[in-house]
Amino acid sequence: xxxxxxxxxxxxxxxxxxxxxxxxxxxxxxxxxxxxxxxxxxxxxxxxxxxxxxxxxxxxxxxxxxxxxxxxxxxxxxxxxxxxxxxxxxxxxxxxxxxx
Amino acid sequence: xxxxxxxxxxxxxxxxxxxxxxxxxxxxxxxxxxxxxxxxxxxxxxxxxxxxxxxxxxxxxxxxxxxxxxxxxxxxxxxxxxxxxxxxxxxxxxxxxxxxxxxxxxxxxxxxxxxxxxxxxxxxxxxxxxxxxxxxxxxxxxxxxxxxxxxxxxxxxxxxxxxxxxxxxxxxxxxx
Numbered sequence: 301x302x303x304x305x306x307x308x309x310x311x312x313x314x315x316x317x318x319x320x321x322x323x324x325x326x327x328x329x330x331x332x333x334x335x336x337x338x339x340x341x342x343x344x345x346x347x348x349x350x351x352x353x354x355x356x357x358x359x360x361x362x363x364x365x366x367x368x369x370x371x372x373x374x375x376x377x378x379x380x381x382x383x384x385x386x387x388x389x390x391x392x393x394x395x396x397x398x399x400x
Numbered sequence: 401x402x403x404x405x406x407x408x409x410x411x412x413x414x415x416x417x418x419x420x421x422x423x424x425x426x427x428x429x430x431x432x433x434x435x436x437x438x439x440x441x442x443x444x445x446x447x448x449x450x451x452x453x454x455x456x457x458x459x460x461x462x463x464x465x466x467x468x469x470x471x472x473x474x475x476x477x478x479x480x481x482x483x484x485x486x487x488x489x490x491x492x493x494x495x496x497x498x499x500x501x502x503x504x505x506x507x508x509x510x511x512x513x514x515x516x517x518x519x520x521x522x523x524x525x526x527x528x529x530x531x532x533x534x535x536x537x538x539x540x541x542x543x544x545x546x547x548x549x550x551x552x553x554x555x556x557x558x559x560x561x562x563x564x565x566x567x568x569x570x571x572x573x574x575x576x
Contacts, residue, residue: 310570310571311570311571312568312569313443342476373476373477375441375442375477375570375573376441376442376443376444376569376570377443378441378443378446379443385447385538385539386443386446386447387443387447387537387538388443388444388447388537
């Protein structure tokens with residue numbers, strides 16, 4: 301299994317996303333070998349189809365497929381919570397679903 | 401360089417989403433004035449903006465005013481364009497002024513680094529609180545209401561007990 305976390309340093313949410321991801325992986329007995337990939341430029345964002353930080357892909361699939369379609373940009377990614385609020389990190393449920 | 405405590409509020413005169421210009425002098429009657437760096441696209445702003453509306457609604461009658469400034473480069477971040485600001489203010493029912501700092505002159509004067517980032521000024525327009533709105537972007541997890549407490553202190557003629565906290569949010573988007 302390939303687990304990649306793409307991040308941009310201008311957005312402070314990636315450590316929290318990494319921590320949550322490793323927690324979920326640990327609960328499932330998966331070695332938390334997360335490949336951290338920094339995105340530094342708009343050109344890189346476009347080449348990697350990076351819709352914002354953090355973006356987590358498991359075996360190449362985005363944990364939030366709907367949000368993956370957003371315009372590539374160096375910004376903080378928006379994740380939508382079930383109750384309508386927004387969050388700068390994916391939900392535990394999104395990560396669990398992506399690992400199922 | 402970010403403003404330091406007790407510094408006087410730098411002037412600004414910026415177009416608002418209501419079609420009028422808003423300057424610092426327009427808030428001369430306010431007992432407490434919060435200048436908040438903001439934008440449309442940042443999830444941290446989106447998580448907090450409802451609380452900005454609440455503060456204005458609950459404390460406006462007592463002389464509190466909030467003005468939100470968006471300085472982001474809309475060429476690189478079109479979600480933060482003036483037209484998008486107008487749409488966001490309408491959709492979210494903003495009850496405060498939301499103004500556009502297109503040339504980033506206000507950004508340079510205040511030295512904001514994040515969105516959202518609060519500068520609270522007292523009656524004499526001296527900076528008395530700088531930083532975050534509260535201690536959690538998740539409103540169900542808030543335990544310290546920094547801005548509300550600071551506003552209450554100013555309205556009561558007292559010094560806020562907390563003057564500075566680290567703002568948490570997206571970086572402001574400078575023009576290249």
